[in-house]
Amino acid sequence: MGDMTTVMGDSGFATTNFDALLGWARKYSLFQYPFVTACCGMEHMATAGSRYDIERFGAGAPRFSPRQSDLLWVVGTITQKQAPALRRIYEQMTDPKYVIAFGTCASCGGFYDNYTTVPGIDKIIPVDVFIPGCPPRPEAVLDGLILLMEKIQNGDREPAVLPLQQLPPLVALRNKQGSAKESA
């Protein structure tokens, strides 16, 4: 719990304040409700898979009822026709509830700039973290989750945006032996 904790000498006790303790407990037990509508779902599955393993952060267990979940992943394009369903699912969740807008479409409508698409789910429901990308890589998704966990710890409900990621340059797998071409 970091700075919020004071260890009382050798007594074996530590003090903290109640909100910090509550935030610490909440951020490691996020029960997610995946509202997956489009291609971003593949990256969401990759994030849940063994290589990236969202379970490491205590947010692995999906609840397929909004009443049992406290983190709503909105993954993919939300149409105007779908907006009432999304709104109702959000209202059915129990407090405290958090929302992540996964990908460009959920964040702003993306290139679906027309009569049919909601231009960002924050027009419908409050959003805690926006994760840009079309789709975002699993690393970016995990960064977004960690950003949300920090916000939960601090009790911060202001919407936040994951900064753009600089991916490491591509490296050729075989170039020492001359068996692969020089071009990267």
Place this chain on the structure above:
Amino acid sequence: MSKKVLARLQERFAEKILSVDSFRGDDEATVAPADWLACARFLHDDPECAMDHFIDITIADYPEREPEIPRFDVLLFVRSLGKNQRVRLKTRVGEGEEVDTLTSVWLGADWTEREAWDMFGVRFRGHPDLRRILLYDEFVGHPLRKDYPIQKTQPLVPYRDVGPSKLAPFGPDEGNPFGRIDWLARMSGRNLQVSPAIAVQQGQRPALSVDNEDLSTPQSQPQPAQTERKSS
């Protein structure tokens, strides 16, 4: 490839075939709306045509050619699997006019005609269940018509009041500006990528509504939106 189908149609219907056209293997016959169902049924039933594969019914909108020619082209795409031939049948209807349904010929025409009605508002006479298929019942108008406003949305859920400060710093290099593209500004040749909200936020343009803005005088080219990059 299917010119013999066109010849067969002309042989059977003579002057009712208003025109035929062949372009790069696409063969097309134009008929009057009154002959639409008869021609389609002939294409299906005639053993020389044998159009057993219904592909699509769709519509193209040309409002600028009114009133000389009715604005909508109703297009039927059919194919014969056995004879390997394909043809397009076209008719022209205006606003408020009807065309016969083809559900009695191909059952598959049911949903495509519903889609055509949904998007363009052309009614199909005798259709068993002509409802909207993609859009919601509360939607007013037909969005693929050329005179439907390009930025008009009809939300079912009233939008929350969120200001532009909540917008993310998506840049032009992302290919997906965070927010709506300013189509009016884009058509006038300036401010190519930045959405109106971000442009106002960054002081590139005053907070005016696009309706009463004078677009005749292009302004100086704005700077692209700066995006923060995480240093590696």
